[in-house]
Amino acid sequence: MKKAKDMVLGDGLNNAISSIFAVLIGLAFGFVILLITNPGEAVNGFIIILKGGFSTGGKGMGQVLYFATPLILTGLSVGFAFKTGLFNIGAAGQFIMGAFAAVYIGVKWTFLPAPLHWMAAILAAALIGGLWALIPGLMKAYLNVHEVISTIMMNYIGMYTANHLIKLTIYDSKKALSMNTAPSAVLPKGGLDYVFYNPLGIGKDLSTVNSGIWIAVILAVVMYIILNKTTFGYELKACGFNKYASKYAGINEKRNIVLSMVIAGALAGMGGALLYLSGANGRHIRVVDVLAMEGFNGIPVALLGLSNPIGIIFSAIFISYITQGGNYLQTLEFVPEIIDIIIACIIYFSAFSLAFRSIIPRIIRFSKNRSESAIKKDDNGGEE
């Protein structure tokens, strides 16, 4: 038993080291791009990116956590689906539909008192996000439609539907944004206002971070427990690894595909709720025909976190940190588009170099298997 624990720990450490290694490669790549685009300011720019959220003190770090919150959720969404053998590209659609549901309830259901109001809004976001993933889940399980195709389609349907519904119900036409939610629907600060602020004369310049980050961390822990400690997680992962053997063992693999997708969708939907239930100073839904970046960034977050829920917390914070650093690059002579490119390169290169790293042992294993089966082929049956 103790031995087993040591082994798991050893594995975890290995994984963390390989993630850090990937991040370093990503940063090096980002530096190269900085050099190409603006050689004179490259070193200064790189330092600003590295300083990330710290550039503006306590408030800056608070913003890092605020923007990490939805990334943790979409990362969990992608990572959880991935662990169960599904590739959920639809986090963007699930996220924006969840966001709409949460803001709608936040604006309209003013009859609810404070804690119930934001709780109801989060729950509604989970439901709608789950519903948005239910459709691809059903199509995958019963019609064998690949979830990558159907979730991408659902992304666009979700984006246009959310835009339309916002314009119909909760649109602030002066700002072209969704309306402010009622104060009772705003997530409480959860003690974070004592930490993440910049002194401003006699007052405080508060960060928008709130207890959403706590909720995200708790959900990550819950997902970790479900995946690793429950028979439900055992079944889900079994289906992801080998659906034939799962069927052979009597696991209802169709039901599990649908459930996996719904849970993934609910997570992404809650991500939308946690980002937008942040009061007047926080984010509002912009009514534009662009897919939510939080949804797509869930993919590199999950990759960098190796789909491990705990790893995803850290990879989301890292990506949010780098993104914040990018925002401060504007103080130098960098065009916003170039900044986006640099940051995107760092993020995606980190994730992909890691993906590549995790492929190498597989290649080794594959070639080993091949050579083994070449020897094994001797016997009457052979393999395959």
Added chain:
Amino acid sequence: MEYIIEMLNITKEFPGIIANDDITLQLRKGEIHALLGENGAGKSTLMSVLFGMYQPEKGIIKKNGKEVKLKDPNDANNLGIGMVHQHFKLVHNFTVLQNIILGVETTKNGFLKMDDAREKVVAISKQYGLMVNPDALIEDITVGMQQRVEILKMLYRENEILIFDEPTAVLTPQEIDELMKIMKDLAEEGKSILFITHKLNEIKQAADRCTVLRKGKYIGTIDVKTTSKEEMSEMMVGRKVDFTTDKKPATPGETVLQVRDLTVAAKGHGNKAVKNVSFDVKRGEIVCIAGIDGNGQSELVYALTGLVGIDNGKISINDKNITNLNVRQRNVSGLAHIPEDRQKDGLILDYSMSQNLILKKYFTPQFENRGFIKFDEINEFSEDLVKKFDIRSGQGINTSIRSMSGGNQQKVIIAREIDVDPEILIAVQPTRGLDVGAIEYIHNQLISIRDEGKAILLISLELDEVMNISDRILVIYEGEIVANVKPEEVTIQELGLYMAGSKRSEVAV
């Protein structure tokens, strides 16, 4: 005596394993030379080296005394080396003729000259007595015929050295006899033949000399006529092997599995893979379904275990109708299943050994408490099974099942399936791809649970296995049961006739 091909001191390593360790093989012109060894002895690797698919780390290959280098199979072909693979390399919707000339087509100005090719093929098949219809589609002809096409392919390319990789695995006893005769004729005509096998009878029947490999090492080359089967098997395995399995006569009790009028559709087309099959399996007996691969065995098993739906019929266990139950409900009703493809159906390769051991039981109160897994119980349970079934692995119960050997993977499945204390155990080719030691072990396990009063349905393609351990044999041909016989009342030849569909008896349940 001069050698046509010499492989001298060949060493081929793969990461973590030496597949061939200083092996020498010398093939005389016009002889049939058998290459004997267990699974994993390195026979296929050695042949792959000769065929140019692998480059050896050490050693040289000589043809007619001159050293040659083989970088790819084309080099082998140019040197006149041809191979009949265990799984034929034929294009199924092409004709025999098209398959034979594939890759060496005679053309004129870019157009095929089929007439010349046809003449040559007909001439060759006359010369060697390999009669085939050149215009028949591969998918329409028997496996034995397909093998002839493979042989014709080699002859058409004017190969002098012919390698046969486990050629008899897919044939009926009658077809095997024919193949032996063809091989002898070819040798007589001056062709040199390398014959890979682990079946001693066939070596005795056809080969002149035999080279034995064991665990990647060269054990020796012997003259077949002066060496007994026992001596050869001892060289192959490294110890004395008992060929007959000790087994008391069966004492069948009441019926456990009852199948009536079972009809199952074939995958992908309208034909029925299993047609109106009825049989019983009783407590304390091993019933074996014998037949050539692809005669409906897989579909029958899938239908019995609930993995595919059925068209018609009734299945019951201990008089309980399970026809409409799902897989889990059938398992709980007392059905255990050792699947044909252990890596695809039987194991989750990304899980550890203990996670695989609980695959059929994780949801029971023994291992589950309000949805949570009881890890301590699982570890205890797994350690227990590892001891009981002598499962060997690198890191104990947490070993990744992927890294374990085939024999030990199979032991994990057998341990799991026997542990659920089934009413009926369906074992599909349980010894496939395993070495002699593991086969002995599995046979003894099956017999011992039979003696405990379990019912066993064994599906096997190996006639030796069928004759050795079954108490009753059902022969399946094109989805129908064509014979229901006792092993002591039937000869292998007779079984072969049933399996080939040329004989059938009225089968009463």
